[in-house]
Amino acid sequence: MRDTVTTVDGLSLAAEISGPDAAPAILAVHGFASTAQDNWVAAGWPRALEPLGYRLITFDLRGHGASETPHDPARYTGELLRADALAVLDHFGVERSHWLGYSLGARVGLDLAHEHPERIASLSLGGLPSHNPLSGTVPDSLLAAAAAPGRDAVALAAFIEGFGAEPSTTAEAAEAPTLLVTGDSDTVAHDPEKLAAALGAELVLLPGRTHANAITARGFKEAVVEFISRLP
Amino acid sequence: MADKTFPLPDLGEGLIDATIIEWLVKPGDRLERNDPMVEVETTKSALEIPSPLSGIVKTLHAADGETIEVGKPFVTFEVPDEEAGIVGTVPKESEPVRRVRLSLPED
Secondary structure (H helix, E strand, O other): OOEEEEOOOOEEEEEEOOOOOOOEEEEEEEEOOHHHHHHHOOOOOHOOOHHOOEEEEEEEOOOOEEEOOOOOHHOOOOHHHHHHHHHHHHOOOOOOEEEEEEOHHHEEEEEHHHHOOOHHEEEEOOOOOOOOOOOOOOOOHHHHHHOOOOHHHHHHHHHHOOOOOOOOOOOOOOOOOEEEEEEOOOOOOOHHHHHHHOOEEEEEEEEOOOOOOOOOOOOHHHHHHHHHOOOO | OOEEEEEOOOOOOOOOEEEEEEEEOOOOOOOOOOOEEEEEEEEOOOEEEEEEOOOOEEEEOOOOEEEOOOOOOOEEEOOOOHHOOOOOOOOOOOOOOOOOOOOOOOO
């Protein structure tokens, strides 16, 4: 079911929920310059998560996909992105959810788990950089993704300017059990061993995968399903 | 049995080719429609293409790491004759069917 969620500052976000009513929920949050469709649906995640029997909630981050794409950098702060995720959970009546995030979506989840531990049951974090890649010199691969067909490049430039002012994520263990999955050829999220140790996270490395193509990996999907199904 | 060849589907938004990250199947495998079949990467994103039909994989037309153009032969299946067309009137080298099922952005 597709739905529109209104943010604290009045933007419309495109969200979608599927799966059995009252089942535990997984909120899947995409990376910078992607969309829920590209990051999760086209990459085969709904099919892969089906065996869990959970509800799957996705939404397009502000500035992305079918959500509103303001061109003002002030609309792209970590605080607003965390509030957006909570607005989506509130909208669907979900008090506590598992979090599946890729790159930026992983970072927002980790920050939210520190801020509101009561809302996050577990963290499955893919391609999480320990620094803020939108700060300083932005990697060419992310700039190219922002300029890809179908993206609002002006909004994403504003996103880089706004979110780029955020400090690095807090690399400390969250209350929620945490899984970190990273391609071993990822040049954006480097040194995953060190980050996993700081987070007290389980670590799965994906052989030969980069920041751009780890998202479809069977090893990523299987690790998440196994991790979540093992939680009490 | 008859052969049915599928081209690399149109990936939308002007994308002209894709690189095979990893085939999830091999010749001889029996697939159900929508089973995960292959991971590919475009200049925009990585995606998983599910099997367009139920059948036995006969030929993979590109290896892992190779780039192929949209519309070029991608995968050939062996299917029962009745699913390949009307027996005796449709040549085996018929036009590739372009109805590969894919979830693509709607915008």
